Amino acid sequence: MADVVAGLAVFGAVIAVGWLLVRARAVPADADGVLTRVCFFAATPALLVTTLSRADLTAVVSRSTAVAVAAELAAIVSAWCLHRLVLRRSTAEATIGALASGYVNAANLGIPVAVLVLGDAATIAPILLLQLLVLTPVTFTVLDAVTRRGNPSRLATLTVPLRNPLLWGVVAGTAANLGGVNLEEWCGGYPAQGLEMLGRVAVPLMMLALGMSLAGAPRPLRNTAADEPAQASQPSSPAHPVHAVQEPLTTGSDQGVRAAEQAVDQPPQANEPHTPDAASSSLRGAGRRSGLWLAVGWKLAVMPGLAAVVGLTAGLSGAQLLTPVVTASLPTAQNVFMYASRYGVGKDLARDAVLLTTAGFVPVVLLAAAILR
Template sequence: MVGVLEGFATIAIIVAVGWLLADRRVLDESAQVNLSRLAFHVASPALLLTVMQRTSLDAVLSANLVTSLISFATVVGVYLVVARIRWAGGSLGSRLIGGLSAAYVNAGNLGIPIALYVLGDVAWVAPTLLMQLLIITPIAMALFDSDARGERPTLGRSLRRMLGNPITLGAVAGLLIAVLDVHLPRVVAAPIDLLGAMAVPSMLIAFGISLRRGPRPAAGHTAGHVWTLVALKVALMPVVALGVGLALGLRGQALFAVVVTAALPTAQNIFTYAVRYRREVNLARDAIFVSTFVSVPVIVGIAALFHAFAGV
């Protein structure tokens, strides 16, 4: 359990730095936007390239990957149905932010330490990371770009948007390097690693600024929407992952891994996307903030149950 608490504490401290900088008026809303732009256009693509080129494809192409994909699709589907009933209207971008907030897990800066300390191996979180980076993110980016331009999404336009999006390009470049077994010279790899290291701090500091300068989280008329997203993320998604994993024959540590991964909170990436495309910024921020706190006892409870009944 120490790994779980360390992962959450690291995030909380960096977010607090952003909050303090905003409170002392060192940084303001323009800094929040600029940090998000830096993360979106430069740091995140570099980080994704680094992560993907070091990910073993043999470790991720498994039932774990299928379970993650089905769990994601199921929760997004449930959200879209609920949103159509309770929050009619809204743009495609707004629905995308809601769907991603409900199902896109923090598999990077939280998932990796939790996989290492709770699951015992970072490889357990790799399938979800791969699914989100190479399947979900390119599709979402293409749809966001179409929505921002007021265009009707088509296959041709979506493919062009995917190939022109920095997030997608970074992930695809990393995958190609891994598949082709290319070894980048140190003079090229070192700057990429350094740029990638800015991604998570930039996103978290921007998030902290938003918490200080924006409205109180999960307050007012959006509270019901936020708590619906949190319930889908940290309650429904692990249950779906458990059912799908059992149906696919996963047992023991493999099943434990997919359930814990599904219970991770909403990723900070979604806040960056919301700022970049100016869609539901406060909703994304609040879903991330609340789900992060709620997921702590949920993950601890899942670990206790598996330890007691499955001997994991």
């Protein structure tokens, strides 16, 4: 337990350095976006290749990781039902609310937390695959259908995961492992040295980028847009989107990232409906808050609880049970905010869920480690 607390304290110190760099104007306010892309396109894929190439794959594909996958799916599906049927949200809003309740930050925070608490970054690979191969395409398909705002090409939607460097990092590392390829002996070991060097900077860059993003993040529960239905208006820009609290947007190319950012920054159209009166704004604000607290509570309490119940049912205990519980405790990924911005629905809910779950996940992880380690 003491080593987990000490490790999280070190992470906190590095995050604080990133925050101070922006607040002291030593780096540009948008420097977190640059670091995030470095991690996404280079450092994190390299870390995944080196880690998985020498990992014990029986630990990666195990009951623990299967329980983590099952818990995430159960949390998202059940949260969607609550947002849609109890809170009476539209299909698009319920989809964003469900993702805010269960789509975990598996890359930028999942990898360092897995290294610190579980001792192995490879355990996060099945969650990455679930999110890249299943949740992202399904999300785009649903939101494209109900908002009619997405890319009209179904092929582009279905091939999103194939353009993601994180996926190829997992594939390359796993293939090297299964093929018995020793990267340190391949081509004189020089490619392995380059990958090791890039992989070593992934975690500190993630933490610095997180701190930088928090320096300019808006306060939760502050409206930046009216969150009108997607058919009514284009998304407007938030005060400062927190690019680095997440897995970067899974379009897998600079063009895709730029397209998403343009969607975030696109101004409202001239034919946008008139500003609603104070009464309707108040009702909408109360509804947004109820959706937000449902998402945050589901993410930080219910989803780890689901992981624990499913794990106990599967016969897990102790350190084995810690893997799915810690994975379920990870905060909401920034991808959710990017999806909400792209489709112009649930933006405030997604943004605030990212911020609040990022701020609140540490006590949940510490509690899980104290009980199960």
